[in-house]
Amino acid sequence: MEYRDYYQVLGVGRGATADEVKRAYRKLARKFHPDVSKEKNAEARFKEVQEAYEVLKDPQKRAAYDELGSEFRNGQQFRPPPGWAPHFESRGGRGGRGARAGVDADPGFSDFFSSLFGAQSPFGEFETEGPAPRRRGEDRRARLDLTLEEAFRGGSRELTLQQPEVGGDGQLTVGERTLRVQIPAGVGQGQVIRLAGQGAAGRGGRPGDLLLEVAIAPHRWYRLEGRDVTLELPVAPWEAALGATVSTPTLGGPVELRIPAGARAGQRLRLRGRGLPGDPPGDQYVQLKVVLPPADSPRARELYETLARELPFDPRAELDGR
Helix, strand or coil, X not given: XXXXXXXXXXXXXXXXXXXXXXXXXXXXXXXXXXXXCCCCCHHHHHHHHHHHHHHHCCHHHHHHHHCCCCCCCCCCECCCCCCCCXXXXXXXXXXXXXXXXXXXXCCCCCHHHHHHHCCCCCCCCEECCCCCCEXXXXXEEEEEEECHHHHHHCEEXXXXXXXXXXXXXXXXXXEEEEEEEEECCCCCCCCEEEECCCCCCCEECCCCCEEEEEEECCCCCEEEECCEEEEEEEECHHHHHHCEEEEECCCCCCEEEEECCCCCCCCEEEECCCCCCCCCCCCEEEEEXXXXXXXXXXXXXXXXXXXXXXXXXXXXXXXHCC
């Protein structure tokens, strides 16, 4: 996809105040509004201006966008780096209800916008009870990075988020706030933890929520697939050939696993209920990896030579059709 320089679209510098951004937007919106403009490609330009303003008017989106840096150029091929702004709160509209008519309705944002902020409506939800409409605060979104062990056992932890704000002089400033988050045992990749009332303040309505999307870091031993985990377990050739009972790590602690005689490399054994907790819980799959001892001593070489002489074994028999 192509990178969009929102500052260039509005014709303002990166240090522009909120008021300068607003004035630039209003000027360009009047110029390119499809109902009145005679400019070439007015509708497309109008949408670009809307999209740029949606990002630069919002302190959270603007701060996250600025994290990408200024080395990119408008129209340059672009892909957001993984986890490019995991600790910024970003705006999370509810979509549908509450969208204002006129220039802000159905903006049709680009793939570039969606890749950074999600395919979300930029507008909050209105509460219509009472004599006058009250506006509910916007939801905010952030990423919650967890280890697989944290996701398995759950618990309580502190989370520090960067919270951009517009100061009295119109300049963007970034502060921090710390929250204590209760993590349910067995929380999965991509699952959302909702913290009620921790989003943006409302205008006469209740505050929005903070939506934390869980991101589970890759593990050095386990591979996570839904609620199931897979572990590659090294075994000796005689354990695979003769069968054995070996201690095997799981997220809940080591267990004794029986390896059947004649087990093969790559064979999968299941430990039922040993994956992430849930209803039902996931399983742990153990994939066998046969590891050969090194022939790094005279005695080890002698044993291998004895096997070669006395054990009638052709590992390529299937290939030769014999």
